[in-house]
Each structure stands twice: as C-alpha cells, then as structure tokens.
Amino acid sequence: MQRPQELRNLFRLPLPRSFQLGSFPLRSHLRWILIRIVIKTFCGLTNTSIQSLERNKVASRFEVFALRLPPRIQPFDLYEAILKTNFRFKQNDIVIVSSKFVSISEGAVVQIDKIRVSHKAKVTAKKFQMDEKLTELVLREADQVYGGIPGFLLCKKNGMLCPNAGIDKSNIPRGYAVLYPHLPFESADKLRLNFINNNRLKLFVVISDSRLMPGRLGTTGIAIAVSGFKPVIDHRGEQDLFGNILRVTMRAVADGLASVGVALMGEGRESTPVVVVRGFEVNEEDRKMNWQDLAIDPLEDIYIRSFKSK
Amino acid sequence: MQRPQELRNLFRLPLPRSFQLGSFPLRSHLRWILIRIVIKTFCGLTNTSIQSLERNKVASRFEVFALRLPPRIQPFDLYEAILKTNFRFKQNDIVIVSSKFVSISEGAVVQIDKIRVSHKAKVTAKKFQMDEKLTELVLREADQVYGGIPGFLLCKKNGMLCPNAGIDKSNIPRGYAVLYPHLPFESADKLRLNFINNNRLKLFVVISDSRLMPGRLGTTGIAIAVSGFKPVIDHRGEQDLFGNILRVTMRAVADGLASVGVALMGEGRESTPVVVVRGFEVNEEDRKMNWQDLAIDPLEDIYIRSFKSK
Missing domain, CATH: 3.30.1330.100 (CofE-like)
Structure with a gap:
C-alpha cells in the first residue's frame, strides 16, 4: 500500500480511534488506505503532490x-x-x-506550379541544387539571403535566421508550400x-x-x-x-x-x-x-x- | 465538487445502493465524494487523466x-x-x-590562480579581451578553436561546438572553474x-x-x-x-x-x-x-x- 510506514512517519500521528469507523474492526493496512483517501480527496492532493509533501525535494513541476x-x-x-x-x-x-x-x-499557402521563375532564382537554384520554383519563392520571401548548402538557403526573415525563409512543403498536399x-x-x-x-x-x-x-x-x-x-x-x-x-x-x-x-x-x-x-x-x-x-x-x-x- | 454532473455522464452509472454504506443515509454530494475517492484511489487516476478520458483529445502528456x-x-x-x-x-x-x-x-574543478599562462594564451586573451588564465585553460581543454568574440572562444570539444570549451566559472566558489x-x-x-x-x-x-x-x-x-x-x-x-x-x-x-x-x-x-x-x-x-x-x-x-x- 505505497509504503504506509513512510506515511506514518510523515504525519507522525498515532491512529485515532475515530478512524476505526465506529466499532468496525479495520485491519492496519485498510486504515492506511482510508487515511490516504482522506488526504488525497479532501486536501485535493494527487499522488505526486503527496510525494512532494512527504519529501519536499521537488522544487518545481509542470x-x-x-x-x-x-x-x-x-x-x-x-x-x-x-x-x-x-x-x-x-x-x-x-x-x-x-x-x-x-x-x-x-x-x-502557395501553389508552387503557378510561380514564375526569375533568372536570379534559376542561377541560385542551380548553385544550391534546389527546385527552381521553391528557390524563387524563398528569394521573394526572405528579407536577406546569407548563403546556402545543397537544398537550403540560409535567410533572414522577420529578423531571425531561417533556412529557406521558413517555407515548408511537408504536411501540405503535393504542389503546395506553406509560408512563414x-x-x-x-x-x-x-x-x-x-x-x-x-x-x-x-x-x-x-x-x-x-x-x-x-x-x-x-x-x-x-x-x-x-x-x-x-x-x-x-x-x-x-x-x-x-x-x-x-x-x-x-x-x-x-x-x-x-x-x-x-x-x-x-x-x-x-x-x-x-x-x-x-x-x-x-x-x-x-x-x-x-x-x-x-x-x-x-x-x-x-x-x-x-x-x-x- | 469538481463537476459531479460530468463525472456522472462519464461513467453513466446510476448510484448503486452499496455506495450508501449500509443504511447510513449519505447526501448526494457526499456520495459523489465517495465515487471520486473510489475512482481516484483504486483506479489511480489523477484529475488530469480523468479529463483526458472524458475528452479523448489529449494525444500525449508528460x-x-x-x-x-x-x-x-x-x-x-x-x-x-x-x-x-x-x-x-x-x-x-x-x-x-x-x-x-x-x-x-x-x-x-580547477583552481584558476595556479594556472601558468603560455605566450599563445596571452596573445589570444588580448585579442578577445579575456582573462589570461581562463584563456590558457580553454586552449588546453579545447580539441580545436575556430575563432572568438570578446569574452569567448568558439571551440570544438568532444566533437561538439562549445564556447570556451565548456569551461564555466559560475556556481562554483570564486577562483575556481568547472571543466566539461x-x-x-x-x-x-x-x-x-x-x-x-x-x-x-x-x-x-x-x-x-x-x-x-x-x-x-x-x-x-x-x-x-x-x-x-x-x-x-x-x-x-x-x-x-x-x-x-x-x-x-x-x-x-x-x-x-x-x-x-x-x-x-x-x-x-x-x-x-x-x-x-x-x-x-x-x-x-x-x-x-x-x-x-x-x-x-x-x-x-x-x-x-x-x-x-x-
């Protein structure tokens, strides 16, 4: 029953006779179930907060x-x-x-097929082995482009470093891209x-x-x-x-x-x-x-x- | 009483007579306290997991x-x-x-005072406006130094990028440094x-x-x-x-x-x-x-x- 001895130590209370529910003879471990019930329900405590009460070692919790x-x-x-x-x-x-x-x-959300690709985007796409239409979109959306590696341009967008200006093609139907x-x-x-x-x-x-x-x-x-x-x-x-x-x-x-x-x-x-x-x-x-x-x-x-x- | 109506809906149970503890006449809200006790204690459910049972919209939880x-x-x-x-x-x-x-x-843990500073550390410390002894320690501990900004050297340590090779002077008595x-x-x-x-x-x-x-x-x-x-x-x-x-x-x-x-x-x-x-x-x-x-x-x-x- 979850270490009755420790609970007993914690509260250091001898069992009052009133916990025995009148004259009904409860066994020791049943009494402890009852005390647990009383503590948990009426004080609104969960298992965890009983633990922390017992121990006082959990500094915070979320x-x-x-x-x-x-x-x-x-x-x-x-x-x-x-x-x-x-x-x-x-x-x-x-x-x-x-x-x-x-x-x-x-x-x-943008339909990628409909994008017209500029000359600059073609050059950049080739350099970094990227899709031309995606590259065009990234160049349009980015506040600044610092450089790239194959598949990605490292951009600044809304003041933050942001690969491909935050444009993403996953979790959206094929042919579409989600912008920042x-x-x-x-x-x-x-x-x-x-x-x-x-x-x-x-x-x-x-x-x-x-x-x-x-x-x-x-x-x-x-x-x-x-x-x-x-x-x-x-x-x-x-x-x-x-x-x-x-x-x-x-x-x-x-x-x-x-x-x-x-x-x-x-x-x-x-x-x-x-x-x-x-x-x-x-x-x-x-x-x-x-x-x-x-x-x-x-x-x-x-x-x-x-x-x-x- | 933490919304007994919803709990009632959740479990859809009419109150069995046995919950009335023999012939002792419990009032309605006391019966709900009792059901709450039974649920919380014997099923080991917390408030939160009762919520998620009710709603089934919480995909995961930690x-x-x-x-x-x-x-x-x-x-x-x-x-x-x-x-x-x-x-x-x-x-x-x-x-x-x-x-x-x-x-x-x-x-x-290293006592900083006892460190002997090399010529290289002196030059580096001056360049990046760092403490000479700390610089010496960083140069010794780092697997590689890529560069720096005032106050920090950007290093590789155990294969990872690591400012000042992971050496830290906070949360330790003055005059000591904690290594990686x-x-x-x-x-x-x-x-x-x-x-x-x-x-x-x-x-x-x-x-x-x-x-x-x-x-x-x-x-x-x-x-x-x-x-x-x-x-x-x-x-x-x-x-x-x-x-x-x-x-x-x-x-x-x-x-x-x-x-x-x-x-x-x-x-x-x-x-x-x-x-x-x-x-x-x-x-x-x-x-x-x-x-x-x-x-x-x-x-x-x-x-x-x-x-x-x-």
Whole structure:
C-alpha cells in the first residue's frame, strides 16, 4: 500500500480511534488506505503532490499536453479550432502553436506550379541544387539571403535566421508550400486576447518553429513569437550559489518552451500542432513585443562572428 | 465538487445502493465524494487523466519535476546524491542532469590562480579581451578553436561546438572553474546502470548543457550525452499527413529534453541540477553511444557552411 510506514512517519500521528469507523474492526493496512483517501480527496492532493509533501525535494513541476486537431489546408479561425478540442484550459496555461498551423489558418499557402521563375532564382537554384520554383519563392520571401548548402538557403526573415525563409512543403498536399506566418506576434496576441475576452482566461502564447542548431543532428524548437510573457530572462547582475555575479547569462525561456512543444508535435502524421504547458512559471509581460525580444541581429551572433574572425 | 454532473455522464452509472454504506443515509454530494475517492484511489487516476478520458483529445502528456539538491564543490557519488533526494523514480523516467553537476561530482574543478599562462594564451586573451588564465585553460581543454568574440572562444570539444570549451566559472566558489565532463557518455551509462542494478529501474539519462543558438537571445539546452535511448529520431522516408515522403527531417529528441531540463534548472541560486521527465516516450537503445549520435562535425553544418559559401 505505497509504503504506509513512510506515511506514518510523515504525519507522525498515532491512529485515532475515530478512524476505526465506529466499532468496525479495520485491519492496519485498510486504515492506511482510508487515511490516504482522506488526504488525497479532501486536501485535493494527487499522488505526486503527496510525494512532494512527504519529501519536499521537488522544487518545481509542470505538465505538458499535446492536443490532437484535424489537419487543415484551408484558412480557418485558430481560436475556434483550438476551442473545439474541448481541452479544459486553466489560468496561466501556456499554449504553444506550431508556426505552420498558424500559417495555414491565415491562408499563407502557395501553389508552387503557378510561380514564375526569375533568372536570379534559376542561377541560385542551380548553385544550391534546389527546385527552381521553391528557390524563387524563398528569394521573394526572405528579407536577406546569407548563403546556402545543397537544398537550403540560409535567410533572414522577420529578423531571425531561417533556412529557406521558413517555407515548408511537408504536411501540405503535393504542389503546395506553406509560408512563414505573415505577422506572427500579431497572431500570438490575437489568440491570447480571444481567450481573455471570451473565456476570461489569462493564457500565454508561443508560436513555435523547428530549427537546426549549429553542429547538431536533428531539429529543436524556437519561438518565432510570444504573447503575454517575457521570452528571455536576463540573469545578468544576479548572484549565483556562491555569490558570484552572473555576467552573460540570459535564458531563452520561450525557446525552451518551443522545444517542449516541438518534441511532442512530431513531424509526420501525429497531427498535434498545439501543445499546452501547465504549471511552468513565466514572467508576465503585457507590452506588445517583436522579434528583437527573442533574437539578436544574426550578424552580431557568436557563431557567425567567430567564423568571420578567423 | 469538481463537476459531479460530468463525472456522472462519464461513467453513466446510476448510484448503486452499496455506495450508501449500509443504511447510513449519505447526501448526494457526499456520495459523489465517495465515487471520486473510489475512482481516484483504486483506479489511480489523477484529475488530469480523468479529463483526458472524458475528452479523448489529449494525444500525449508528460510531467516534469525539478529536484533540489544541495550545492557541491567536492567530488561525490552522483547516483547516491540523486538517491538522497528520496524522489520516487518510476520505470521509464528520464533523468536529466546538468553537465556542471556531473563535472563537479567527478572532480573536474580547477583552481584558476595556479594556472601558468603560455605566450599563445596571452596573445589570444588580448585579442578577445579575456582573462589570461581562463584563456590558457580553454586552449588546453579545447580539441580545436575556430575563432572568438570578446569574452569567448568558439571551440570544438568532444566533437561538439562549445564556447570556451565548456569551461564555466559560475556556481562554483570564486577562483575556481568547472571543466566539461571528461567522458560524458560513460558518466551517463554509469548512472543508468546504477539504477538498473540497485533499484531494478530502467531509466534513461541525459546530460544537459546550455548553449546559445545562432542569432538568438539567451540559452537553451543541448544534450552532451545520453544513455538508454535514441537521441535523434530519423523521420526520413516516413510519410507526412498528405502522404508526402519526408526528406530531411530528423528530430533532436535529446536536445529537446535537455531544453526542458535547462528551462527548469535555472542559472543562479535555484540549485536544481536534476530534472525528471515522466511519461515522455523515447525509443530505447542499449548500444553504447558517442558524440556522433548527437552531433555532426561542426564544419559540415548548414550555418557554418552557409557563411563560408558566400
């Protein structure tokens, strides 16, 4: 019965006679079931929180849910679609939505066949062994193109480093491509305001995308927009465990959350473009934000500057 | 009473007379308390899983716990230290340990004052405005140095891109520096085997570090070693929602988990170097792994090659 001895030690109570339900002779382990029941139900405690009460060693705890939504290709209302899951959101939940799902909801989908290819796109496509029409689309959508490797152009889009300007041909019918969301911060704010106005729910929103990290195999998540909380915690000037002043430490909370989202969203047939994080503490921020709250100019970055400094 | 009507609908059961505890007349809401007790205790369901039963829209779900451990500076047994938290691990839990905590446990701590500075370190320190002794240490520890920006050298260490060769002066008494773990995959395997041999618990282990991503503000997590599961899921050749074959998609599961860990671990005074992820599905892998399971040679990477291709 889940270590009655430990529970007994924890509460250090001799069993009062009242737990014996009048004169009905309960055996010892049955009494402990009853105490467990009383604790769990009337204090509203789950197994886990009993554990943490017992031990007081769990400093913090959060939960993550992946919501299944039907695949879409036509524009739709993002808020309504999420509501239709009937998931019971709670105050301070963090809603992570895949950027592709946001793009599709806003109709940022292009039929590739219909694109006319420029001379520049032909040259670039040849150089990097890419599809000409996709290359044309990338050149049109990118704010800047830094270079490429076979199959990919490394671009800047909305202030962020972004392979192929965020254009993606997977999880959309053949012959179509999904663009980067047009104004991701506005989309995040709109979703958040819908929850506040219609459900009186103060949620936080992250729009997530997946990216390669330098030198790594496989993609992790980055936040391309947030609403309602500070995406980066600046620890500079704080003290560490030994009283040293922390110098350069900023924590990319929104990217961490996006990684949680991307880890559950999958890339293939899972169809779980919305992930909810519950119990993770963020710092509220009501101000309207933009890409500079998440990113630095790519050319001021340690990786790129290091390779240029040789 | 947490919506008895919905619970009633869920289980669609008329109240049997036996729930009335013999002839003792329980009021309606008390009966529902009792049913709740029975459901929660004997079926082991938490509030959340009741929700998901009701709705069947949550595709997957996991929980994350941050464990508080006392700060250390002397070598210690990592497994014993984690056991001392008395956290109740379950089968298939994923244990994420900060690389710094691993390093300290293995005595990879250096007194900076005692380092003799070479001529090369002096020149490099001046060029990148760094402390001479730290520079010397970085040059000794790095497998390769690619370049730098003021305050940092971008190095390769154990096959991975690593600012300052992973050497860190925070969360350790002034005058000391923590090195990168000597053999992180061995450390991860050892921790996992300890749990198997001593507790019959098949856990998975990630050793996490924090890194900047190109162009981003703030750090997220990367896995510098794993034990027991495939760190990268290769989706190439699988089909997406519309039957397109996925071409280049590999998912860095271990990096995603490390990001979850780093998001909770904090950087300052939190002292939570161990994070447990419960309920997240990984692909088991018993083979001994190395850095090539997590990383590619930095010079084959899209970012670095793109900037060189200009």
